[in-house]
Amino acid sequence: SGTLVIIDGQSGELIVDPDPETLTEYQVRQKAREKTRSREIAEAQRPAVTLDGHQVEVVANIGSVAEAEQAIKMGAEGVGLLRTEFLFLQGDTLPSEDEQYQIYRAIADVFQQLPLIVRTLDVGGDKDIPSIDLAPEQNPMLGERAIRLCLARPEIFQTQLRAILRAGDERNVKIMFPLIGSEDELQQALGQLEQAKADLRARNLPHAETPDVGIMIEVPSAAVLADILAPLVDFFSIGTNDLAQYTLAVDRTNETVAHLADPLHPAVIRLIHQVIEAAHRHDKWVGLCGEMAGDPQAAALLLGLGLDAVSYTHLTLPTMRLRCRSRWSPYH
Ligand code: PEP
Ligand code: MG
Numbered sequence: 001s002g003t004l005v006i007i008d009g010q011s012g013e014l015i016v017d018p019d020p021e022t023l024t025e026y027q028v029r030q031k032a033r034e035k036t037r038s039r040e041i042a043e044a045q046r047p048a049v050t051l052d053g054h055q056v057e058v059v060a061n062i063g064s065v066a067e068a069e070q071a072i073k074m075g076a077e078g079v080g081l082l083r084t085e086f087l088f089l090q091g092d093t094l095p096s097e098d099e100q101y102q103i104y105r106a107i108a109d110v111f112q113q114l115p116l117i118v119r120t121l122d123v124g125g126d127k128d129i130p131s132i133d134l135a136p137e138q139n140p141m142l143g144e145r146a147i148r149l150c151l152a153r154p155e156i157f158q159t160q161l162r163a164i165l166r167a168g169d170e171r172n173v174k175i176m177f178p179l180i181g182s183e184d185e186l187q188q189a190l191g192q193l194e195q196a197k198a199d200l201r202a203r204n205l206p207h208a209e210t211p212d213v214g215i216m217i218e219v220p221s222a223a224v225l226a227d228i229l230a231p232l233v234d235f236f237s238i239g240t241n242d243l244a245q246y247t248l249a250v251d252r253t254n255e256t257v258a259h260l261a262d263p264l265h266p267a268v269i270r271l272i273h274q275v276i277e278a279a280h281r282h283d284k285w286v287g288l289c290g291e292m293a294g295d296p297q298a299a300a301l302l303l304g305l306g307l308d309a310v311s312y313t314h315l316t317l318p319t320m321r322l323r324c325r326s327r328w329s330p331y332h
Contacts, residue, residue, distance in 0.1 A: 040318035044075035048324035050303060056324050057309035058317055059115070061289055065103065068110040071314035075321055078115035078172070080237060080311025081289040082107065084160070085123055094131045097159045097166075104167035115172045117237065117287075117311075118164050119216070120189075121156065122146040122178040126253045132156065141251060146179035151188050161196035168208030175211055176237060181219040183228055190232070216289075218242035223271040226278035236279050237311070240290025244268050263292040269301070276306045287311055296323050 006015040006026050015022060048056045059080035060071035071079065087095045087103060095103075108116050123129050124145030132153070137143035150157035164175055177189045193213065200207045217223050218239035226236065240263040245252040247268050250261040262268070272288070279286045287309035292298045294316045302310065303324065312320055 036322075037318075040322045041074075043322055044073075044318040046075075046321065046325070048321045050324055051327060054303065056303060056307070057287070058321050058324070059117075059287070059309055059311045060314045060317060061311050062107075062314060065106050065110070067314055068107045071317070072110060074314045074317040076114075076314060076317055078111055078117075079107070080117055080287050080309060081176075082116060082118045084119060084121055085127055085129070088121060088123060088129050088131055092130050094156065094159070097163045100160060100163035101166045104164055104173070105171075108167050108171040108173055111172070113172050115174055117174045117176050117214070118167075119176045119178055120147070120164070121150055121160055124149045141245070141253075147177050147185060147189055148179065151185070151192070154192060157192055158196050158199070161193055162200055162207075165193075165196055165200055165207040165211065166205055168211050169206040171208070173208055173211055174214060174234070176214045176216060178216045178239070179218055179242070180215040180229070181221045183225065183232070186215060186229060186232055216242075217275050218246065218290075220247045220271065223247075223275050226275045227281065230279050230282035230284050233284065235284055236275060236286045238272055238275055238286065238288040238290065240268065240272070240288060240292045243271065243290065244292075247271060263290060264298060264301075269305075272302070273305050280306065285309065294320070296320070299323065 003017050006018050006022070008015065018026065048058045050056065057077055058075070059078045060076040061081040061083070062068050062071055062079055063083045063086045068079070087100060104118060123132065124134055124143060125141045128134060134144070144152060164173060167173055175193065177186070180186050180189070190213065197207065197209065212234035214233050214235035214237055215222065215229065216239040217226065217236050220243070222229060223243065230236070241252060244261045244263040244265065248261055248265055250257050252258055252261045276286050285308040288302060288307055289311035293302065293310045294312045299310060299320060310320065
């Protein structure tokens with residue numbers, strides 16, 4: 001109590017009772033950081049065009065209505081990943097179609113005609129929820145998670161798909177399926193989407209009839225088969241948190257090995273490169289919404305590989321936008 005400490009959020013260090021030189025050094029760094037931050041915020045709405053003219057779509061990862069509003073203020077050009085899990089974590093019962101619709105619509109209203117990518121439910125694995133009774137599994141990360149769970153429980157999936165489609169009426173809502181691992185799985189998910197549309201038509205409810213549909217590339221099999229999957233969708237979004245975990249056989253939630261789940265591992269970078277090339281061959285765009293997108297050095301590499309959109313937590317958006325426009329320097 002009363003001891004001066006410095007928290008260096010960049011290196012993850014805590015310096016207790018710093019000596020005068022260290023203190024001065026950090027005060028200088030803090031001032032410089034504050035100056036850069038003010039510039040980032042002031043320029044948050046300027047387009048992210050690199051010095052060689054490549055326009056990057058800078059969108060946000062969000063998980064609530066409040067974050068949607070903050071993201072707009074931070075210059076988000078839309079949402080690259082709406083994690084819908086938050087709606088399912090709130091109580092012991094599943095949210096109804098109407099409850100989901102209200103929230104998705106409120107978020108879509110914030111973004112109006114800007115794109116809003118809604119990811120369908122991604123639970124199981126590390127994300128346990130009280131409202132769905134998940135059987136205990138020995139390897140939950142390799143078990144009934146995300147799209148696998150939704151395909152196994154069509155009533156949960158259908159309810160969510162109808163809510164998203166209704167929220168997309170006259171809005172730019174796109175639908176994204178997580179953890180797709182094969183063409184067959186994707187076809188099943190697309191079949192479910194058609195079923196949800198047919199039900200809404202039968203109920204005469206306004207909804208998006210032809211929303212863009214994409215998949216997350218987070219299973220190595222999907223990355224390897226990107227050229228087969230690309231013609232079936234409108235876009236890809238690379239989920240490097242899981243792509244690294246599954247490519248490198250590292251449980252991202254296991255503290256002792258999590259540091260090995262490095263998305264800059266050459267094997268992961270090679271897969272990312274293949275995915276971008278396969279998508280572009282089929283005139284499809286590719287975004288990336290894993291944590292690595294927020295690492296400036298990684299971002300420089302990813303843009304060099306031709307990525308069309310990057311999706312970050314909203315607080316990082318102004319930083320990344322300014323960096324996209326600047327000459328890249330390892331000293332940023
Ligand atoms: C990912 O896997 O990279 C991703 C964005 O999804 P989540 O972190 O929600 O699994
Ligand atoms: Mg994931």
